[in-house]
Amino acid sequence: MITLDFPSLLSSDNLRAFLRVIREGESSQDDDLAYRMRYGGVGQAPKTFDSFDQHPQIYEPTPTGQVSSAAGAYQIVASTWKSVCREKYGIGPAFDPITQDCAAWR
Numbered sequence: 001m002i003t004l005d006f007p008s009l010l011s012s013d014n015l016r017a018f019l020r021v022i023r024e025g026e027s028s029q030d031d032d033l034a035y036r037m038r039y040g041g042v043g044q045a046p047k048t049f050d051s052f053d054q055h056p057q058i059y060e061p062t063p064t065g066q067v068s069s070a071a072g073a074y075q076i077v078a079s080t081w082k083s084v085c086r087e088k089y090g091i092g093p094a095f096d097p098i099t100q101d102c103a104a105w106r
Contacts, residue, residue, distance in 0.1 A: 010102070019101055034072075034073040035072055035096070038058055038060065038070065039062075047060070052095050053093070054095055055078050055081040056071050057069055058071065072095060073100050073104070076100065076104075081103070084103075085106065089103075089106050091106070
């Protein structure tokens with residue numbers, strides 16, 4: 001497992017600006033909404049989750065007939081959260097704003 005000093009990394013103005021650009025395309029610039037957003041489809045009211053205890057793992061149908069578990073400010077899917085964020089980098093288990101930012105950076 002790779003260990004990084006995320007608080008120091010996330011204190012960079014450039015990194016915070018970069019993450020904000022990603023959030024614009026993936027969820028919302030409204031931080032109260034962005035970090036709680038889950039996949040919901042274009043043109044629909046945003047769907048959210050209530051707890052930051054872990055990735056919500058809520059699977060929603062997509063227009064192509066598949067399902068997506070994308071959630072949070074960066075729309076991280078459950079399988080990526082588990083295999084990359086949790087197992088490879090040791091991020092989490094919480095899915096709170098700081099851990100989402102760390103995962104997006106990685």
